[in-house]
Every structure is written in C-alpha cells, then in structure tokens.
Amino acid sequence: MNPPGLDLDRLRAHLDAHRPGLVAGDLTADVVEGGRSNLTYVVSDGRSRWVVRRPPLGHVLPTAHDMTREFRVISGLRDTAVPVPEAILLCEDADVVGAQFYVMSFVEGTPYRSAEELAELGEARTRVIADALVDTLVDLHAVDPAAVGLGDFGRPEGFLERQLRRWKKQLDASRSRDLDGIEELHDRLAATVPVSGKPSIIHGDYRLDNVLVDKNDTISAVLDWEMSTLGDPLTDLALLVAYAERDKVSLQFVSNASSAPGYPTTDQVVARYAERSGRDVAQLDWYVSFAFFKLAVILEGIHYRHSKGQTVGAGFEGVGAGVPLLITHGNEILKEEK
Template sequence: MNPPGLDLGRLRAHLDARRPGLVAGELSADVVEGGRSNLTYVVGDGRSRWVVRRPPLGHVLPTAHDMSREFRVISGLRDTAVPVPEAVLLCEDADVVGAPFYVMSFVEGTPYRTADQLRELGPERTRAMADALVGTLVDLHAVDPAAVGLGDFGRPEGFLERQLRRWKKQLDASRSRELPGVEELHERLAAAVPVSGEPSIVHGDYRLDNVLVDQNDKISAVLDWEMSTLGDPLTDLALLVAYAERDKVSLPFVSNASSAPGYPGTDEVVARYAELSGRDVSQLNWYVSFAFFKLAVILEGIYYRFSKGQTVGAGFEGVGAGVAPLVAHGNEILKEEK
C-alpha cells in the first residue's frame, strides 16, 4: 500500500534502474511522524531499510524544500567527524513520485523529543546526550567546507545582514495585526549586527530531536539539513539556547527535552561550546535575541495562515498568543549585559 506522496512501484522501478541489486524484494513504507516540513518515509524490502525524503504535498516553493541541498551536505560530511546517514540516491525528476526526492541509509537511533523520555533514562544519561549534542555541533563547525566539496554551499560574507533582511521580509509578508515591540526588536538587531568569526557549515535547526542517539548515548546521525548553508556558526548555538528557554516563552511545537533532570543549563552549554570550539561567544546575546525574532516570525506566519484558513491541525489556534512573549524576550535579552 502506498503512503501519501510516495508511489512504491515507481520508486522501486527507479531504484532498480539507477542502483541495480539494491532492492531485493517488494517495498513497504511507513511515514515518520513528527516532521512539519519535508516528508520522511522509512522504506524496506524485508532485508534492508532506507529513508526517503521529499517535499510536502501540495504547492511549495522549490527553494524552501531543496532535496539536492540536503543530499549534497550529507554527501559532503560522510567522511568527517559529523555522523550522517549515507547518501544513496538523488532524484530531481518530479515525474517519478510526484516531487524530487532522495534516498539515504537507515540509521539506528532515537530522536528524543520530550523531557519524559529523558527522565526515564536518568540525569547521568541525559547529561551525556547533551554533552554529545554540543560536541557534535563543535565538530560540524570545525569542518573545512572547501575540503569536503562545500566551499560554494553558501555566501558567508554578509550572512547576518542577509538573514535579518530575509526574516524581516517574511514578517512583513504575514503581518495582519499589531505586534508591540517587533519593530523595536528589528531596529535594535539591525543597529548592532556583530562581526562574524570564521564561517562554517551551519545546520540551521540544530537540536536534540533533530539527531539520533544510539544505545551508548552518542549521536549516531544528524538529520534534517534542509536549512543548512555556509554562515555564522553562532546562529546554531543561539537557536539551541533559545529552544532551551522554551519555558520562559510559548513555543508549543518545540521539544521540552532541555527541561529534563540532568540536562545542563544554558550557561553550561555555552561554556562547553566555547571551550571545545575556541570561538568567541561574548556577543551571543545578539544571536539569541535574533533567534527569538526568527521564532516570532515563524509563529506569526503560522498564525496568519491559520487565521486565513490555510493551515489546519491541532494546536494551531493558540499559536498567535505565543508571538508577543517571543518578541518581548528578544528585546529583554538585548538589554542584558554580558
């Protein structure tokens, strides 16, 4: 039986043509729950398993769901210290299954999404996972992009300024009400853009539930590379910090794993990253404030589409109320002295 968005017969025919002998039997597939962007399937033939990724159903902007981008970055990182699935095949022909897609190896591991999951493991194992998460981020930011064929994967020059313009433009496109403090937040961010350090490969949405953890509490694979690029690595660290402060604001769709006993506090996470990476984190407040600005824009976009009847689903009705606290927290962080 075909899952939504994936014709297994056409997929099998394409794999047989492009990778003869890879598939041994009839394919079956399950949709991986939890994602709100690209669709992910676990596909198997009774002997082996793979993961297939494709854009969401319906009309989407190609630049927002670039399969070749994800495929390229995991291909480049294969022989580095960053654990990624093996890149098996990229298909950019939308006629095969209805959209471009790629296939990667299946990696054993657990994406820990909730504090309750970690609480069952105990504080020592939770701490080990958090340390591994930070260590793997440091490993990613230490990769020389040119050495792995990713020297042209993005434009590091002017990265922060472009990011700020991009998110402001996205905010303006989904404005349907007054948002107290958001213009002030944007203006203050624009007036104090830091000078970036050495650029690196940036994941774009790095957090515990976007990695797989093995039975030894090590990271077995980093997943969800759709927002990856070359840029300022502190944007990854700042988003990790912002997600960890979810209890201070309203982030209904973000994992609460960082509130589990044993998970290190923000200061410890930042200090560990700084120690392992050797990077200057003295201006991290700007980056964290910018992270809250981005999260506010994302939630406002969801609220806008929900209010127009363009988005349906459990929990969306309360998203709008979460925007103002994000804006307020972003402004408050900028006022803090390091």
C-alpha cells in the same frame, strides 16, 4: 499499499535502474511522524531498510524544499566527524514519484523529543547525551567546507545582515495586527549586528530531536538538513539556547527535553561549546535575541495563515498568543547587554 506521496512501484523501478541489486524484494513503506516540513518514509524490502525524503504534498516552490541541498550536505559530511546517513541516490526528476527525492541509509537511534523520555534514562545518561549534542555541533562547525566539496554551499559574507532582512521581509508579509516591540527589536538588532567569526557549515535547526541517539548514548546521525548553508556558526548555538527557553516564552511546539533532570544549564552548554570550539561567544546575546525575533516571525506567519483559514489540523489556535512573549524576551536580552 502506497503511502501518501510515494509510489512504491515507481520507486522500485527507479532504484533497479540506477542502483541495480540494491533492492531484493517488494517494497513497503511507513511515513515517519514528527516532521513539520519535508516528508520522510522508512522503506523496506523485507531485508534492508532505507529512508526516502521528498517535499510536502502539493508544494510548488521547489527551491524552498531542495532535496539536492540535503543530499549534497550529507554526501559532503560522510567522511567527517559529523555522523550522517549514507547518501544513496538523488532523483531530480519529479515525474518519478511526483517530486524530487533522495534515498539515504537507515540509521538506528532514538530522536529524544521530551523531558519524560530523558527522565527514564536518568540524570547521568541525560548529561552524556546533551554533552554529545554540543560536541557534535562543535565538530560540524570545525569542518572545512572547501575540503568536503561545500565551499560554494552558501555566501557567508554579509550573512547576518541578509538573514535579518529576510526575516523582516517575512514579517511584513504576515502583518495582520499590531505587535508591540517588534519594530524596536528589529531596529536594535539591525543597529548592533556583530562581526561574524570564521564561517562554517551550519545546520539551521539544530536540536536534540533532530539527531538520533544510539544505545551507547552517542549521536548516530544528525538529520533534517533542509535549512543548512554556509554562515555564522553562532546562529546554530543561539537557536539551541533559545529552544531551551521554551517555558519562559511559551514555545509549546518545541521539545521540552532541555528541562529534563541532568540536562546542562544554558551557561554550561555555552561554556562547553566555547571551550571545545575556541570560538568567541562574547556577543551571543545578539544571536539569541535574533533567534527569538526569527521565531516570533515564524509563529506570526502561522497565526496569520490560521486567521485566514489556511492551516490544516489542530493546535494552531494558541500560536499567536506566544508571539508577544518572544518579542519581549528578545528586547530584554538586548537591553541587558553591557
């Protein structure tokens, strides 16, 4: 039986034509739950398993869900210290299954999404996993983009300024109510944009539930590269820090793994990253404040669409209530800067 968005007969025919001998039998597939954007399937022929990724159903802006981008970055990182699945096949012909897609190897591991899951492992193992998360981020940021064929993967010059303009434009497109402090936060950020250090490949949404952890408590794969580019690596670290503040700012849709016993504090995470990477984190407060601004814009967009009846499913009712907390926290961080 075909899952939504994936015709298994057409997929099998395409694989047989372009990777003969890969598939040994009829294909079955299960949709992987948990993703909020691109669709992910685990596909099997009864002997082997693979993962297929494609854009959301009905999506008409392929540049926003570019399978080529994801495929290219995991291909480039294959022989680096960053663990990624093997990139097997990219199909840019939307006629095959209704959208471009790519196939990668199936990697064993657990995406820990909650403090409760980590608590079952105990404090010592939780600390090992969290430290591995930081160390893998350091490894990613140490990769020379040009050396792995990703020298043109983005435009690091002016990256922070472009990001700030992009999210301000997104905010203006989702205006439906007054948001006290949002203009102040934007203006403070715009007036104090730091000078970026050495650019790197950045993940764009790096967190524990976007990696797989194996039975030895090591990271077996980093997943969900749809927001990756070349830019300022401290944006990855800052988002990791911002997610850890979920309880302070009511980010209920974000994993609460960082509250598990044994998980390092924000200061410990930042110190480990700084020590192992050698990067200057003195201006990290700006990046964390910007992360809260970006999250506020994302949630306000969801609130706006929900108010217009354009969201599907439950759980969107309270999203808008969290936006003011993000704005307040972002402003407080900048005001505390010396």
